Amino acid sequence: MGFVRANRTGLAVALAVVVAAYVAYAVDGTLTSSLLGFAWSFAVPLVLAALVGVLGERSGVINIGIEGQMLGSAFVAFFAAALSGSMLLGALAGMGTGLLLGAFLAWTTVKWRMDQIIAGVVLNIVATGLTSFFYVQGFTLPQVMPSIEVPLLSSIPLFGPVFFTGGPFSLFAIVAVLVIWFGLFHTRWGLRTRAVGEHPHAADTAGVDVVRLRLLNVTLAGLLAGAAGAYLSMEASSTFERGFTAGRGFLALAIMIFGAWHPGKAMLAALFFGLMSGAAAQLQASRVVDIPEQFVNLLPYVLTLVVLAVAAGRVRPPAAAGEPFVKGDA
Amino acid sequence: MTERLLQLRGVTKHYGPVRANHDISLHVDRGEVVALLGENGAGKSTLVKQIFGLVTPDAGEIVVKGDTRPISGPSDAIARGIGMVHQHFQLVPVMTVTENIVLGHEPISGGRVDLPAARARVQELSDRYGLAVDPDAEIADLPVGTQQRVEILKALSRDVDLLILDEPTAVLTPQETDELLRVMRELAESGTSVVFITHKLREVLAAADRVYVLRGGQQVGEVATADVDEAGLAELMVGRSVVLRVEKDPAAPGEEVLAVEGLHVADDRGLPAVADLSLSVRAGEIVGLAGVEGNGQRELVEAIAGMRRPTGGRIHLRGDGTTQGGASGAVGEVDLTRARPDRARAAGVGHVPEDRERHGLVGSFSIADNLVLNRFTHRLFARRGVRNRAAIDDNATRLREQFDIRSAGIHTRAGALSGGNKQKIVVARELSARPRLLMAAQPTRGVDVGSIEFIHSQVVAARDAGAGVLLVSAELDEVLSLSDRVLVIHDGHIVAEVDPATIDRAEIGRLMAGGRRDAQALADEWGAGGEKQGPAH
Numbered sequence A: 001m002g003f004v005r006a007n008r009t010g011l012a013v014a015l016a017v018v019v020a021a022y023v024a025y026a027v028d029g030t031l032t033s034s035l036l037g038f039a040w041s042f043a044v045p046l047v048l049a050a051l052v053g054v055l056g057e058r059s060g061v062i063n064i065g066i067e068g069q070m071l072g073s074a075f076v077a078f079f080a081a082a083l084s085g086s087m088l089l090g091a092l093a094g095m096g097t098g099l100l101l102g103a104f105l106a107w108t109t110v111k112w113r114m115d116q117i118i119a120g121v122v123l124n125i126v127a128t129g130l131t132s133f134f135y136v137q138g139f140t141l142p143q144v145m146p147s148i149e150v151p152l153l154s155s156i157p158l159f160g161p162v163f164f165t166g167g168p169f170s171l172f173a174i175v176a177v178l179v180i181w182f183g184l185f186h187t188r189w190g191l192r193t194r195a196v197g198e199h200p201h202a203a204d205t206a207g208v209d210v211v212r213l214r215l216l217n218v219t220l221a222g223l224l225a226g227a228a229g230a231y232l233s234m235e236a237s238s239t240f241e242r243g244f245t246a247g248r249g250f251l252a253l254a255i256m257i258f259g260a261w262h263p264g265k266a267m268l269a270a271l272f273f274g275l276m277s278g279a280a281a282q283l284q285a286s287r288v289v290d291i292p293e294q295f296v297n298l299l300p301y302v303l304t305l306v307v308l309a310v311a312a313g314r315v316r317p318p319a320a321a322g323e324p325f326v327k328g329d330a
Numbered sequence B: 001m002t003e004r005l006l007q008l009r010g011v012t013k014h015y016g017p018v019r020a021n022h023d024i025s026l027h028v029d030r031g032e033v034v035a036l037l038g039e040n041g042a043g044k045s046t047l048v049k050q051i052f053g054l055v056t057p058d059a060g061e062i063v064v065k066g067d068t069r070p071i072s073g074p075s076d077a078i079a080r081g082i083g084m085v086h087q088h089f090q091l092v093p094v095m096t097v098t099e100n101i102v103l104g105h106e107p108i109s110g111g112r113v114d115l116p117a118a119r120a121r122v123q124e125l126s127d128r129y130g131l132a133v134d135p136d137a138e139i140a141d142l143p144v145g146t147q148q149r150v151e152i153l154k155a156l157s158r159d160v161d162l163l164i165l166d167e168p169t170a171v172l173t174p175q176e177t178d179e180l181l182r183v184m185r186e187l188a189e190s191g192t193s194v195v196f197i198t199h200k201l202r203e204v205l206a207a208a209d210r211v212y213v214l215r216g217g218q219q220v221g222e223v224a225t226a227d228v229d230e231a232g233l234a235e236l237m238v239g240r241s242v243v244l245r246v247e248k249d250p251a252a253p254g255e256e257v258l259a260v261e262g263l264h265v266a267d268d269r270g271l272p273a274v275a276d277l278s279l280s281v282r283a284g285e286i287v288g289l290a291g292v293e294g295n296g297q298r299e300l301v302e303a304i305a306g307m308r309r310p311t312g313g314r315i316h317l318r319g320d321g322t323t324q325g326g327a328s329g330a331v332g333e334v335d336l337t338r339a340r341p342d343r344a345r346a347a348g349v350g351h352v353p354e355d356r357e358r359h360g361l362v363g364s365f366s367i368a369d370n371l372v373l374n375r376f377t378h379r380l381f382a383r384r385g386v387r388n389r390a391a392i393d394d395n396a397t398r399l400r401e402q403f404d405i406r407s408a409g410i411h412t413r414a415g416a417l418s419g420g421n422k423q424k425i426v427v428a429r430e431l432s433a434r435p436r437l438l439m440a441a442q443p444t445r446g447v448d449v450g451s452i453e454f455i456h457s458q459v460v461a462a463r464d465a466g467a468g469v470l471l472v473s474a475e476l477d478e479v480l481s482l483s484d485r486v487l488v489i490h491d492g493h494i495v496a497e498v499d500p501a502t503i504d505r506a507e508i509g510r511l512m513a514g515g516r517r518d519a520q521a522l523a524d525e526w527g528a529g530g531e532k533q534g535p536a537h
């Protein structure tokens, strides 16, 4: 049972959360369901975006352009669907845009060794500029995203309706977490990816093609950013506005750190953010405490500060994250 | 007819004005151990990096088993049966021994990396070559000697025909070195060729069949080891005769410079590494610290240098303020027990750290800047917070000349220098500050014989000028020949003080083993080593 031993703390936390959730469910079923539902819909884009960061940094590339990648994809997804009248086309266009923006970051930083931070900032600025410029009001999506029920799993009380019933992107987020988790820690690709992110010269001298692996991972990560963007404009809502992503791409970086660059832990961290926001909103709505709405909306960002302060020094980023790889310079 | 495994013809590699390799031709036959010998910066690493595909030659041909296609990269080199152990470790610190060894050729079953199979393979390799490693240990937790073994196993795990070893013994203890030389001979006998780079002539004579000598990027000589001795090799390398013994007058110790009393220091994991240790160093003497690596030497030195906070005890520096130090004229006694590195330096502590890459240099800074790292705020080099470039450059020009640092100029990036030249920068910087106390940890690690001679003479000169010197070295020869007084450290304690002129190697070996039950075995080994090495160096 190496798996259990290796993930002892994570599993203990997860178990505690599950037990607490069911206790709460037994006390007040409706409230718990709605709270968890809120938390998950809040968490979905954050989970996807955090995975973008994990994939990048685990292979040694810092991606602070997630926000821009999401924003661009959300924009393209929404308008492609609205103009073509096809939800499928919108979704594909959104993910395709993500892929393209991933490739942009990959080629500029890995191939041409542009500074990773600057490349990310460029992504954010360009995405904000272009989406604001081309934005036009008055479009609507042709239909709402279909909801899918996963057989069997969706009939689990409390968790089934929340996690295993929903739009394609919510379900995709869960699949992505599981696939990347397994991939990173159990496959050849994962071992090499982690080696490249920790000590690219060691990987290089062992015959691993560092440049190719980084290009691949950063580009594919863009696909996830595309999914996160499309989720926001097509699944979580049916609209697009200027500055639509509202800093979620940066929040995701905090979640990546809080989750110690681990897909599963990042998902837990995102849910934690969602629960906190949900709880605060609930408190405010039920007028238990009288706090202005603005403060409630502020919560995720305050939480980010707190979380980063707590996490700092306790978690360690991949050693080579941020460093361009130059062959033979060992 | 032996098979020609490797043939180099006219291999040339220039870095700007630096002719790292120029028109080099040599060959390696199957089952041969060939040593590459040369001064620091002679181009040895550059040459083997080209054979391994890490560096592309400007001109010339590298033929592997008759195949003349250029080597496109490490994976291509590996595919052609070449393995390499690099001068700087190429291991991922946060991964296990097994993961590091199988990286790049992982066994797969059902889509996952088959770790049990990989572990079994590592264990099997470890047994076959008698190189003990724990397959599940994380690299970051291992001492350098063990990491070196992992590097070697990593290269051997690929079934190589040609194994390149770039200064593999620089960080090994004498026992570990002998073990490695044995493995090399075994490999050669089973048909694997070995290219071996070292600065230790004894090892060349013990393990190699033939030697190529490089100087200034060119191949200047080839000899069979059967036809030369250490002095002959040294002369071939440097181009003049080299004094392999340290020449110094008897010490004239003055007053106490360093007093360490009841010191306790913890290691990185928080375990006690130095326990209730006391020692004293006087002005004008060289005190050698002999011990098997990992017995608290590193922690002791780091505590005195202010890099590590002691958990108990006191460290005092005394002096009359006549030496320049970082602090002009600090007189009297300074308590360094909880001092930070800058205060220790200001008080007159010079420190040549054991790990030059991490604690000795800033690789992205120029040579000139690295040479004033310990004194960049000193009034010689800065005025009211503005650096005095002219003085910094003058200083660099002078030291580069004096210490024979081989580089294109004083504004070259220090990171681009060869290993031995980096070491010379650190030594030059520390000595030029004229410290009251000089702590030198492995001061000649990776340095060629000519430069060892020079560094030793400089350390002796510093002593004669009144500095107290604390020398830590894994080279027993170095400790015994350079020191005026030798302290034996074991398990964080000073267990004996001996006179280096009269002590015999067997005795000191026994002391270094600290009265353990295997002490006699270790003593025998040291005694044997002493005979093998002879009196020279």
Ligand SMILES: Nc1ncnc2c1ncn2[C@@H]1O[C@H](COP(=O)(O)OP(=O)(O)OP(=O)(O)O)[C@@H](O)[C@H]1O
Pocket: A329, B015, B018, B019, B020, B038, B039, B040, B041, B042, B043, B044, B045, B046, B047, B087, B406, B407, B416, B417, B418, B419, B420, B421, B446
């Ligand atoms: N990437 C580089 N850029 C510029 N100069 C370089 C580079 N690599 C090596 N050199 C220069 O080439 C010369 C040969 O270096 P090399 O590392 O091959 O020496 P070496 O024989 O291995 O020395 P040592 O015994 O000190 O390891 C040196 O003068 C070094 O400064």
Ligand SMILES: [Mg+2]
Pocket: B044, B045, B046, B087, B166, B418, B419
């Ligand atoms: Mg070298």
